[in-house]
């Protein structure tokens with residue numbers, strides 16, 4: 216094990232699958248204790264539960280069933296984390312869903328569901344984490360670090376998914392607002408905006424038209440791997456990331472540069 220995150224307590228939402236799973240296992244491999252918060256322990260792409268991967272590699276943490284859209288769930292998640300480990304150093308708001316619909320095909324229910332998970336979920340995670348972090352003594356100048364998952368589709372348009380794109384633009388915005396409002400309290404808040412990352416999850420993400428669009432728009436000769444995003448998250452979670460707050464780290468193989 217390396218030790219870039221030794222002694223840190225981290226919560227990752229949506230960590231049973233995909234990018235969240237890669238972030239959780241990478242944090243643990245760097246020495247963090249990792250709390251996995253998700254509606255299910257099953258990985259959408261298959262394989263062993265994330266907690267088993269972490270403990271099997273000698274790491275530590277726990278899984279807690281959490282619907283990020285529910286304040287009571289997020290409240291209990293952070294309360295249990297602090298009760299077990301005494302503090303919260305890193306909060307990753309990663310859980311998200313999509314509708315796969317443009318404006319005129321989006322029902323009110325779809326809109327509200329995406330907003331509930333992606334936006335209210337991020338609000339809940341940011342608010343509850345920072346409520347805890349501002350009570351903590353600083354370590355290496357910082358009381359706590361928040362990482363929010365945006366998307367390149369919060370910056371450029373999201374083909375066939377208006378609610379998702381709007382929610383991801385909101386993720387980038389709330390990150391900046393929190394960074395500015397709570398810098399004096401030594402809270403660090405950054406976002407990561409992935410480009411197209413192939414997680415192994417079947418369904419809409421593998422839609423041939425969307426894949427073709429992603430390949431055409433991505434200059435790097437492959438699409439993203441979850442580990443690409445996890446590597447960026449390890450950096451932003453670590454004490455190597457100094458004087459960086461309110462930034463949006465784009466990890467997209469050059470999509471946005473084109």
Ligand SMILES: NC(=O)c1ccc[n+]([C@@H]2O[C@H](COP(=O)([O-])OP(=O)(O)OC[C@H]3O[C@@H](n4cnc5c(N)ncnc54)[C@H](O)[C@@H]3O)[C@@H](O)[C@H]2O)c1
Nearest residue numbers: 229232233234253254282283309310311364366409411412
């Ligand atoms: N995969 C990509 O190409 C890509 C690109 C840009 C941004 N992102 C962002 O990265 C993050 C992860 O994406 P992914 O592709 O790994 O997603 P995914 O669908 O593979 O995994 C999402 C996880 O979130 C969980 N989840 C869903 N609703 C939840 C809820 N209400 N409460 C708690 N957990 C919930 C799911 O069970 C799942 O484990 C998302 O924020 C997404 O917007 C992904």
